[in-house]
Amino acid sequence: MSKLSRSITVTGLVLLAALLLPALTAGQPLPTPADFVRNLDVRCYKLPVLPALGVNLRLDHLNPVLINMGLQPEINVPIGQPQDLCVPVYKNNAPPPDTSLPFIRFVDWKCYGITGSSLDLMLKLDQLNPIIAGLFGPKLDVIVREPQQLCVPVRKNNSFPGNDVGLLVRWLDVKCYRVETAQIPNGQVTLTHLNPLINQPPELVTFLNTPPTQLCVPVKKNLAAPPPAVLPIVQYADVLCYRINGQALNQTFTLTHQNPVLVNMGLPPENNVKVGASDTLCVPVAKNGDFPPG
Numbered sequence: 001m002s003k004l005s006r007s008i009t010v011t012g013l014v015l016l017a018a019l020l021l022p023a024l025t026a027g028q029p030l031p032t033p034a035d036f037v038r039n040l041d042v043r044c045y046k047l048p049v050l051p052a053l054g055v056n057l058r059l060d061h062l063n064p065v066l067i068n069m070g071l072q073p074e075i076n077v078p079i080g081q082p083q084d085l086c087v088p089v090y091k092n093n094a095p096p097p098d099t100s101l102p103f104i105r106f107v108d109w110k111c112y113g114i115t116g117s118s119l120d121l122m123l124k125l126d127q128l129n130p131i132i133a134g135l136f137g138p139k140l141d142v143i144v145r146e147p148q149q150l151c152v153p154v155r156k157n158n159s160f161p162g163n164d165v166g167l168l169v170r171w172l173d174v175k176c177y178r179v180e181t182a183q184i185p186n187g188q189v190t191l192t193h194l195n196p197l198i199n200q201p202p203e204l205v206t207f208l209n210t211p212p213t214q215l216c217v218p219v220k221k222n223l224a225a226p227p228p229a230v231l232p233i234v235q236y237a238d239v240l241c242y243r244i245n246g247q248a249l250n251q252t253f254t255l256t257h258q259n260p261v262l263v264n265m266g267l268p269p270e271n272n273v274k275v276g277a278s279d280t281l282c283v284p285v286a287k288n289g290d291f292p293p294g
Contacts (some may be wrong), residue, residue: 002103028103040094044282050081056222058223059073084111087194091191092189115147118145123287147177166258173219176215177216186209188204213243
């Protein structure tokens with residue numbers, strides 16, 4: 001090869017590298033709030049008897065509907081024993097689009113028991129996922145009663161979301177309230193796991209003929225708010241939880257906290273946690289006609 005040819009080849013490779021570099025190094029763009037939330041389906045499994053978290057937290061609402069209703073923060077909420085592990089799934093043949101999938105697949109919640117006063121609050125809910133809207137109807141009315149759980153983001157084993165994904169999922173804390181409603185679900189869906197550490201085939205599950213049990217709404221802990229880039233997404237992460245009849249997971253994980261508030265408290269991982277019976281399926285909803293933008 002002549003000196004001129006080598007020079008042209010090297011120059012071409014440099015130009016090609018310059019063109020590819022932004023694609024290789026650019027971060028995962030954040031989804032719109034609507035794109036993320038309408039795909040936020042999580043399946044919850046029972047945890048064994050484990051120690052209470054042993055900390056008290058201040059919990060403030062993040063959703064605009066509840067903030068505008070003037071709901072006050074709860075101060076010094078004792079965080080009890082872990083009860084459920086909720087992991088991401090999709091329904092039937094409708095996986096999340098590529099814009100939200102990298103984020104949804106790392107949404108793992110460890111749900112701790114809490115107590116508090118009943119809100120006695122009436123809300124009108126819209127189903128955001130078309131599959132559930134088709135099964136049960138697009139709307140329902142609920143009365144929100146007492147808080148039952150605080151679900152906080154964790155990671156399983158050594159599975160680390162990327163920096164851009166972690167920026168969002170580490171701030172996804174939800175407070176789950178008992179709800180009352182006249183809706184009685186009836187039907188089946190096929191659920192497929194999204195998290196990379198759960199390798200199980202799709203499963204047809206049946207909704208129990210009982211009303212939805214909980215409404216989970218986004219909160220911040222100890223006044224530590226999500227960064228401005230992800231707050232518009234986090235504040236619309238509302239899910240409604242239905243009882244289902246399905247197979248137990250029967251897998252063992254090490255669970256490590258992701259939220260900065262709990263990480264900074266130095267809470268150690270919980271090792272060899274056996275995740276057991278299938279419990280609920282939580283699906284995205286909007287409250288009082290205030291839909292996530294996008």
